[in-house]
Amino acid sequence: QVQLVESGGGLVQAGGSLRLSCAASGRTFSAYAMGWFRQAPGKEREFVAAIHWSGASTLYADSVKGRFTISRDNAKNTVYLQMNSLKPEDTAVYYCAAGRRYYATPQATQRAYDYWGQGTQVTVSS
Numbered sequence: 001q002v003q004l005v006e007s008g009g010g011l012v013q014a015g016g017s018l019r020l021s022c023a024a025s026g027r028t029f030s031a032y033a034m035g036w037f038r039q040a041p042g043k044e045r046e047f048v049a050a051i052h053w054s055g056a057s058t059l060y061a062d063s064v065k066g067r068f069t070i071s072r073d074n075a076k077n078t079v080y081l082q083m084n085s086l087k088p089e090d091t092a093v094y095y096c097a098a099g100r101r102y103y104a105t106p107q108a109t110q111r112a113y114d115y116w117g118q119g120t121q122v123t124v125s126s
């Protein structure tokens with residue numbers, strides 16, 4: 001069992017930056033694929049970014065490519081999402097997710113993930 005706790009959300013002006021963190025419990029964090037998803041009001045939850053358990057490969061949604069960076073520190077059991085050049089359309093609740101099944105590449109589908117955090121609100125004002 002893995003517990004995930006997100007932090008770092010908040011209110012920021014368009015063009016600004018935020019860094020989200022997701023702290024994971026458990027001793028096998030380094031074996032988990034990690035991802036970030038988001039859900040805006042009235043919309044379905046969507047994929048944002050994912051990172052392989054090794055940290056060697058990443059995957060991004062087209063909407064955030066070039067602006068967001070996912071990374072992980074296995075020694076700290078933490079995954080990060082650095083968000084730059086934020087836009088009002090990035091406003092959403094951001095969720096961290098962990099997947100215990102092995103995949104050769106990072107996964108964008110929600111069914112690849114077994115554990116989810118409670119989410120952290122990100123609001124970007126225009």
